[in-house]
Amino acid sequence: MTQNLDALSTDTPTDYESLKARIGVLSDNMPKRLLQCAKYALANPDRIALGTTAEIASAAGVQPSTLVRFAQTLGFDGFSQMQQIFQGQLVGRSNEYTERLNKIHESGTNTPASILGNFIASSKQSLDELLMQVDTIALDKTIEALATAETIHLLGLRRAFPVVSYLHYTLGKMRVRTNLLEFTGGILEERVQFINENDALFVATFSPYSPEVVEFASKAFGRGVKVLSLTDSVLSPIARVSSTVLEVHEAEHGAFRSLSTTMCLATSLAVAVGDARKWTSLS
Amino acid sequence: MTQNLDALSTDTPTDYESLKARIGVLSDNMPKRLLQCAKYALANPDRIALGTTAEIASAAGVQPSTLVRFAQTLGFDGFSQMQQIFQGQLVGRSNEYTERLNKIHESGTNTPASILGNFIASSKQSLDELLMQVDTIALDKTIEALATAETIHLLGLRRAFPVVSYLHYTLGKMRVRTNLLEFTGGILEERVQFINENDALFVATFSPYSPEVVEFASKAFGRGVKVLSLTDSVLSPIARVSSTVLEVHEAEHGAFRSLSTTMCLATSLAVAVGDARKWTSLS
DNA sequence: TACATTTTTGAATAAACATTCTACTTGTAG
DNA sequence: CTACAAGTAGAATGTTTATTCAAAAATGTA
Structure with a gap:
């Protein structure tokens, strides 16, 4: 109801839905070429969003100027303004x-x-992005490594500490042997030697990446230890010294980032490792 | 492995994945401005896909020509060619x-x-529920108490520890004085006396509620300290000894609950407290 | 059929655009 | 400290772009 009224109003549509409604209303008495534009636009919104007038026009079988007229008929200033609506739809707000x-x-x-x-x-958006972009191969590898490790060493400072701390607790509840590496002075690096070759090192680090953590992981990796990392960018220095890399883009507000998505992934890791361990111990 | 080889090849990347890999490899010895481009591109791929060189450049804090150089460094003809990769990613998603x-x-x-x-x-469902059901009055009160407290004492064990640990870090970054109460034997309860009357005690506890935590909060509350609690039910024993109660229902899978929603709320708390403190210190 | 109106076309135009180029700055090795 | 290389900024350039406009075609009306 409201939508139809919006569509009939003379204002320019502000979102994709009202744009579609407007097209629906006006298409009844639209001349041939404009109707052609309308059909093409509804069928190929992506191309409207990304293409140029020349490209779209030729694909739709009309003149570039017709596209402009079409946009103006719908209440827009010109084609470019209409295109922004289609772009907004593509990005998902x-x-x-x-x-x-x-x-x-x-x-x-x-x-x-x-x-x-x-x-x-x-955060919801960030979770969606995780679902879409997570490297399932890296995920599988990470879990397999964690599931077969004798002891899992956990390392993370600053903002990453709550993550490994949570894994320490959750994995511990599942009777997985973990070792939470805490940073107390310069002693940390010496502990590399206590990591067994059957162990795994799980490292979380986010920008700005703590040099101590990277250094530690690097040493462990150099000694042949499996290093499983969780970080926020392929530019992370940890990526080069890792067997597998999991990437998470966290929601941010100004200079502050949440841990919402990261925790979701961490929980999934823990549960999946628990599952995998159950299977291997049963067989 | 394959990815690295692709990235090292001199051909222009043909999809978003190989583009990312290429950036990762080349970023090691990239000059300042190009690295700035790289970071911005990875953090805002959507804007690269849709924007013009001028817009993107100003958003990333570089010159338009730098964007072109960046694209060429990655093996593209120019910016436009690189942009197509980002557009493809947008449509495919x-x-x-x-x-x-x-x-x-x-x-x-x-x-x-x-x-x-x-x-x-x-987690997404849980976030929605938080948005719908959050007690905004309790939220405001909690933040006001945290914003005016001299020192914020933070307490949380087991699954709640990562939450207070994160608050400890984030509030600390904002120059808010915090004191993370760690549980080391039976000494904890004696520390109640060190909580000043101008301080606040922030407690997180989830089912099964740690008796030590409840006991500690109870004592503090009895001495007139403001107790701000974060828990998972109004039936939580902490509710009766709290000035304000924030409730979160976390996503769960079998016996395991995430911390995703809780962390979202915790981050919001920290940012809001930081904001409120800025205002009061300015006025 | 003849006329008035609407619609379309395609060239013309002016704005926006990516890209190149040159002068300047910064970092580095001798 | 000097000389050289690498990197950068910002103006200049040539291209692409959306948009306009006048002429032509199509459509409806009497």
């Missing part, structure tokens, strides 16, 4: 969230509820 | 999202990917 976030941050209207709302929204 | 979900569901329930998929799905 991720820009909208970050923009809103920045605006709120700048305008100083930071209520606790709005901060929470934004973190929830971007 | 939205199409394959449901497809990937289906695959995960079909692959059985005990593969690592399916475990992760389940946790992601239930």
